[in-house]
Each structure stands twice: as structure tokens, then as C-alpha cells.
Amino acid sequence: MNGPKNPDGRIGEGGGGPGPERIAVGRAVVLIVVAVVLGVLLIRVGSSRGSGTAAPPSTTTTTTTPHTTTTTAPAPSPSVKVLVANGSTTTGAAGYFTNKLKSAGWTTLTPTTAPKVTASVVYFASGQQKPAEQLATTLGVKATAVQPLPASSGITGATAASVVVVVGPDLSSQVTTTTSTTAVSSGTTSSSGATSGSGTTAAGT
Numbered sequence: 001m002n003g004p005k006n007p008d009g010r011i012g013e014g015g016g017g018p019g020p021e022r023i024a025v026g027r028a029v030v031l032i033v034v035a036v037v038l039g040v041l042l043i044r045v046g047s048s049r050g051s052g053t054a055a056p057p058s059t060t061t062t063t064t065t066p067h068t069t070t071t072t073a074p075a076p077s078p079s080v081k082v083l084v085a086n087g088s089t090t091t092g093a094a095g096y097f098t099n100k101l102k103s104a105g106w107t108t109l110t111p112t113t114a115p116k117v118t119a120s121v122v123y124f125a126s127g128q129q130k131p132a133e134q135l136a137t138t139l140g141v142k143a144t145a146v147q148p149l150p151a152s153s154g155i156t157g158a159t160a161a162s163v164v165v166v167v168g169p170d171l172s173s174q175v176t177t178t179t180s181t182t183a184v185s186s187g188t189t190s191s192s193g194a195t196s197g198s199g200t201t202a203a204g205t
Helices: 020-051 093-103 129-139
Strands: 081-086 120-124 146-148 163-167
Touching: 081 093, 081 129, 093 129, 093 163, 120 129, 129 146
Parallel strands: 081 163, 120 146
Antiparallel strands: 120 163
8 A cells, every 4th residue: 555645746654753662762862871971970979089088086185284382481480489408418419409490590598408318309388389390390300299398397498498399319310529629610619519500509418
């Protein structure tokens, strides 16, 4: 059977637009192209992320400076009278420490002697414990050596003192002794006496 004729009398091909098959093929091609493009983009994005270097975590360091507190010992009160008594076998020990305390600002009485003791003692009269503790610190005596002054101490002149220091072997070992009378640049020593570097000491105390 012949197809429809064109106005010019020729038999033409079948009329109408493209068939359904051609449309389906065109859409498939477009979808494939889009899928390929998306795949390429995804591969590039993944590669750039994988090759990147992660930034190291930040570290914060806090430095604390310790606070230093300096404590200054109060100056000795002039009203506190200190008596040093030699309770050791070292000649001149009382005079030595009398001069030492006087140089440190303490008001001292004439050195004397005391019954022998095995360790130094710092006695205090009523209301004078604080100065006694301060004086013990100055001499390097233990806090347990600070005690109330007994009523019968056997120490001459103790009743006139605010604080009485009885020098024992632990303190007398600091005394510098000499066997002859020698003039020194900072003081004078007597025969079998002791020098403190700030004055003259009397033998026997």
C-alpha cells in the first residue's frame, strides 16, 4: 500500500514527530551524562578532603607565679630587760651573749651566773612570754625552752629582769675563748674570757 502523497505528487515518508522510542533514548542519554558529571565531581571533592592536613588542636598554657610573703620580726622593746646567766662550764658565756643581744637591740642587764643546766632555758616574768619567744628565736633556742620564771630560780638579779636567759652547753659552744689578753679590732678579750665582737666581757660569767 502506498503512503500518503505530498502536494507535489510524491509519496513521502510517514508524517508526525519522533516516535516514543527516540524520546526514551534521548532521556536515557541525558541521565547518563548527568550521572557521569556528578560522579566526577564527587570523586574530586572526596580526593581534596582526603589529601588535606588537619590543623593541630590549640594548646593553652597557664603559668601561676607563687606569692612570696616576707615576715619581719618586730624590734625589741626597750622596756624589756634581759638578764643572761651562765649555766654552762664555759667561762665568759654570759658576757658573750649579753653583748650579742645588746647588739641586736635588746636592753641587757649585767651578766651573772646560774646553777648548771644541761640545755639553755629562756625564762619570762609575768606578761613577758612574747618577748621571751622572740628572744629565743634570735638565739636559735627551741620554743620548748621558753618557760615561766620560777619563784626560786637561784639566779642573782632575776627578779629585776623581764626575760632571763640561762646559757647551757648548746649555746656556750658558740663562744670564742682565748687564754691570753689580746686586743682585737671589734672588742677586747680577757684572760680565759670570751669575745663577742661588740664589747668587753668579764671573765667568769
